[in-house]
Amino acid sequence: xxxxxxxxxxxxxxxxxxxxxxxxxxxxxxxxxxxxxxxxxxxxxxxxxxxxxxxxxxxxxxxxxxxxxxxxxxxxxxxxxxxxxxxxxxxxxxxxxxxxxxxxxxxxxxxxxxxxxxxxxxxxxxxxxxxxxxxxxxxxxxxxxxxxxxxxxxxxxxxxxxxxxxxxxxxxxxxxxxxxxxxxxxxxxxxxxxxxxxxxxxxxxxxxxxxxxxxxxxxxxxxxxxxxxxxxxxxxxxxxxxxxxxxxxxxxxxxxxxxxxxxxxxxxxxxxxxxxxxxxxxxxxxxxxxxxxxxxxxxxxxxxxxxxxxxxxxxxxxxxxxxxxxxxxxxxxxxxxxxxxxxxxxxxxxxxxxxxxxxxxxxxxxxxxxxxxxxxxxxxxxxxxxxxxxxxxxxxxxxxxxxxxxxxxxxxxxxxxxxxxxxxxxxxxxxxxxxxxxxxxxxxxxxxxxxxxxxxxxxxxxxxxxxxxxxxxxxxxxxxxxxxxxxxxxxxxxxxxx
Amino acid sequence: xxxxxxxxxxxxxxxxxxxxxxxxxxxxxxxxxxxxxxxxxxxxxxxxxxxxxxxxxxxxxxxxxxxxxxxxxxxxxxxxxxxxxxxxxxxxxxxxxxxxxxxxxxxxxxxxxxxxxxxxxxxxxxxxxxxxxxxxxxxxxxxxxxxxxxxxxxxxxxxxxxxxxxxxxxxxxxxxxxxxxxxxxxxxxxxxxxxxxxxxxxxxxxxxxxxxxxxxxxxxxxxxxx
Numbered sequence: 001x002x003x004x005x006x007x008x009x010x011x012x013x014x015x016x017x018x019x020x021x022x023x024x025x026x027x028x029x030x031x032x033x034x035x036x037x038x039x040x041x042x043x044x045x046x047x048x049x050x051x052x053x054x055x056x057x058x059x060x061x062x063x064x065x066x067x068x069x070x071x072x073x074x075x076x077x078x079x080x081x082x083x084x085x086x087x088x089x090x091x092x093x094x095x096x097x098x099x100x101x102x103x104x105x106x107x108x109x110x111x112x113x114x115x116x117x118x119x120x121x122x123x124x125x126x127x128x129x130x131x132x133x134x135x136x137x138x139x140x141x142x143x144x145x146x147x148x149x150x151x152x153x154x155x156x157x158x159x160x161x162x163x164x165x166x167x168x169x170x171x172x173x174x175x176x177x178x179x180x181x182x183x184x185x186x187x188x189x190x191x192x193x194x195x196x197x198x199x200x201x202x203x204x205x206x207x208x209x210x211x212x213x214x215x216x217x218x219x220x221x222x223x224x225x226x227x228x229x230x231x232x233x234x235x236x237x238x239x240x241x242x243x244x245x246x247x248x249x250x251x252x253x254x255x256x257x258x259x260x261x262x263x264x265x266x267x268x269x270x271x272x273x274x275x276x277x278x279x280x281x282x283x284x285x286x287x288x289x290x291x292x293x294x295x296x297x298x299x300x301x302x303x304x305x306x307x308x309x310x311x312x313x314x315x316x317x318x319x320x321x322x323x324x325x326x327x328x329x330x331x332x333x334x335x336x337x338x339x340x341x342x343x344x345x346x347x348x349x350x351x352x353x354x355x356x357x358x359x360x361x362x363x364x365x366x367x368x369x370x371x372x373x374x375x376x377x378x379x380x381x382x383x384x385x386x387x388x389x390x391x392x393x394x395x396x397x398x399x400x401x402x403x404x405x406x407x408x409x410x411x412x413x414x415x416x417x418x419x420x421x422x423x424x425x426x427x428x429x430x431x432x433x434x435x436x437x438x439x440x441x442x443x444x445x446x447x448x449x450x451x452x453x454x455x456x457x458x459x460x461x462x463x464x465x466x467x468x469x470x471x472x473x474x475x476x477x478x479x480x481x482x483x484x485x486x487x488x489x490x491x492x493x494x495x496x497x498x
Numbered sequence: 499x500x501x502x503x504x505x506x507x508x509x510x511x512x513x514x515x516x517x518x519x520x521x522x523x524x525x526x527x528x529x530x531x532x533x534x535x536x537x538x539x540x541x542x543x544x545x546x547x548x549x550x551x552x553x554x555x556x557x558x559x560x561x562x563x564x565x566x567x568x569x570x571x572x573x574x575x576x577x578x579x580x581x582x583x584x585x586x587x588x589x590x591x592x593x594x595x596x597x598x599x600x601x602x603x604x605x606x607x608x609x610x611x612x613x614x615x616x617x618x619x620x621x622x623x624x625x626x627x628x629x630x631x632x633x634x635x636x637x638x639x640x641x642x643x644x645x646x647x648x649x650x651x652x653x654x655x656x657x658x659x660x661x662x663x664x665x666x667x668x669x670x671x672x673x674x675x676x677x678x679x680x681x682x683x684x685x686x687x688x689x690x691x692x693x694x695x696x697x698x699x700x701x702x703x704x705x706x707x708x709x710x711x712x713x714x715x716x717x718x719x720x721x722x723x724x
Contacts, residue, residue, distance in 0.1 A: 040577050448572040452644030455572075459643070 033353065034345040036418060039287045039446040041294040044417035049334065049343040049386035050368060052352035054379040056100045063102055067375040072123035073360035075369060079103065082371065083121045090124055090134060095379065111151020115139060122172045133182060135171040142171050142184055155182050158194065158202030175245045183243065183251065190239040192278060193251065207253065207278030209237045246316035250275060254311035254324060263291050263308055270311050271324055286340040287419070292326050292333045305329055305348050313361045319397050323361055323368060330355040332368065336393055340420045353380070366390060385414050392424055401431040419445040430454055435461065522550040526626045533667035540623060541616040541672050548615060551622035555594065558625055559587050561632045570639040573650055597621065600690035604683055605673050612672035620668035624661055631657025
């Protein structure tokens with residue numbers, strides 16, 4: 001017994017020595033801060049793609065009031081715009097090496113309208129020319145200001161019959177296009193993006209999600225009484241939570257309203273890319289749907305940070321790579337243009353790279369900016385690994401297949417768990433007509449579509465190389481049976497004769 | 499066909515055991531294409547042997563393993579960490595065994611002529627098209643592409659249906675039932691299988707709990723004595 005105790009103690013000591021190494025990497029980042037999923041939806045550790053470079057809190061900006069429940073974030077060039085919602089103002093910042101400086105505090109403007117201040121501004125969009133579109137939530141309007149803060153136009157509650165006149169117009173998110181049209185999301189409006197022309201007139205909705213009735217729902221509603229029906233969940237389209245524009249002018253929207261079953265079956269579509277007539281054209285060719293985490297504990301709405309990923313914002317980087325911000329586990333999920341998960345990172349917490357209540361994400365080049373409702377802005381910068389992935393994807397998109405394969409090989413050297421890297425190398429090999437090698441890489445990543453394509457081409461090669469042999473075999477098969485019959489007949493005749 | 503039939507009608511009883519075995523294996527070819535005639539002779543004329551039935555069941559197990567190992571990734575992707583050969587084999591053998599016992603048990607009560615041995619042999623012979631189909635599609639899956647995948651699914655569905663029809667024919671012949679009665683008893687067999695599996699699970703759980711009780715008792719006594 002005593003021996004056993006001693007042994008246990010020895011093991012515990014060993015464990016203590018080994019523990020720090022097992023819990024945290026040398027640089028203080030937790031293991032599996034960044035991860036991906038493989039084909040089997042198993043979580044796979046990944047090298048960090050992003051690291052927090054700066055954490056800017058309200059206090060460090062040196063302005064009275066700091067940041068109070070900020071909601072909106074926008075980046076145009078070097079300028080960062082934050083809707084400091086709780087302080088009824090918009091801050092314009094510029095990053096410095098170690099922090100950020102306030103360029104402008106926008107809390108009022110001039111012009112022939114009233115009021116000339118904001119009330120809970122929720123979101124902002126800035127055009128190339130510097131015109132500001134601000135979703136002035138509690139003033140029930142979207143205001144357009146020029147770069148010197150002169151009022152130009154207000155977009156107010158549509159007087160159209162399609163807009164429920166009993167609810168007030170509470171714009172929460174918006175984007176604008178080059179010609180000055182505004183596409184806004186308003187609280188309690190579930191018909192999609194509210195579209196205003198450049199002159200302020202309302203011209204309809206874009207991209208309302210279709211209401212889905214299953215046969216089960218229909219039967220259930222048929223059997224229930226009028227009172228029960230009233231109490232049931234109304235069958236209404238989902239409301240979008242945020243909207244962003246990509247380089248080509250398509251809308252990326254996110255929604256947090258869905259059932260877990262729809263999520264797993266791919267029908268929830270929590271991230272959508274809408275074209276001008278509101279169809280979802282997001283490519284989901286990955287081995288899983290674009291739903292963030294693929295594994296989660298059963299959702300319990302009473303516990304925060306449990307259940308499936310719920311996206312609050314999205315930002316689209318170069319080469320149609322997009323990052324979605326999840327408010328369940330406060331993670332960021334990166335997807336490529338085909339819908340393959342590139343990485344997931346982040347988490348709940350107060351340290352760098354973790355978030356309390358993230359509400360908005362934007363990008364500046366390849367850097368990511370994440371706004372936390374708790375009153376901070378985190379700037380994350382891609383690591384060497386992250387940059388390599390961007391480089392490899394970009395090279396492939398530009399048709400530089402050999403360079404892309406070389407970059408993917410470098411990625412693979414850092415992360416052997418990364419299916420996209422195998423597929424990337426395979427696709428580059430396919431372009432170089434090295435079908436057999438391509439097949440090997442596709443097989444590793446269990447990518448059957450690409451594998452099939454490589455095999456089709458390889459098979460064609462095999463047939464072409466052996467065309468003589470194949471013709472010979474066919475000829476032999478055609479000629480041999482009658483020939484054999486003839487020979488047998490001759491033998492038989494010889495035997496008869498003898 | 500005529501030459502094969504004359505070869506098969508030679509008396510098998512006197513010949514060596516392996517000749518009998520080979521002949522009974524070869525007879526499955528006749529059963530596949532002449533199910534009514536074939537299944538009648540299989541048991542009534544002792545054309546089938548338990549050895550051949552065992553052979554087919556072993557082939558079924560091997561086919562399952564070959565399928566997992568050699569089917570092309572385009573058509574079957576296997577999560578190897580979760581694959582256990584014994585589990586795979588049991589998952590085939592258990593239903594087969596339970597089916598034979600349940601079918602025999604039920605049909606014996608309702609004028610079925612077949613013995614347990616007959617049921618086993620007929621079932622095993624009915625599996626032959628399925629086995630052959632699987633052995634065809636494994637190499638085929640490595641030749642065709644994804645777009646030609648319908649060949650794969652057609653062959654696999656076709657041979658499975660063939661096997662199912664053979665099973666029905668076999669049951670008709672060995673039990674001397676009508677088609678309706680056979681179908682009814684196949685459904686009843688499935689229900690009986692569910693009951694048996696339920697009882698087995700119940701039994702195993704209870705036995706497990708019983709053993710657990712004695713283990714904890716032993717641990718407790720051991721702890722007190724020390």
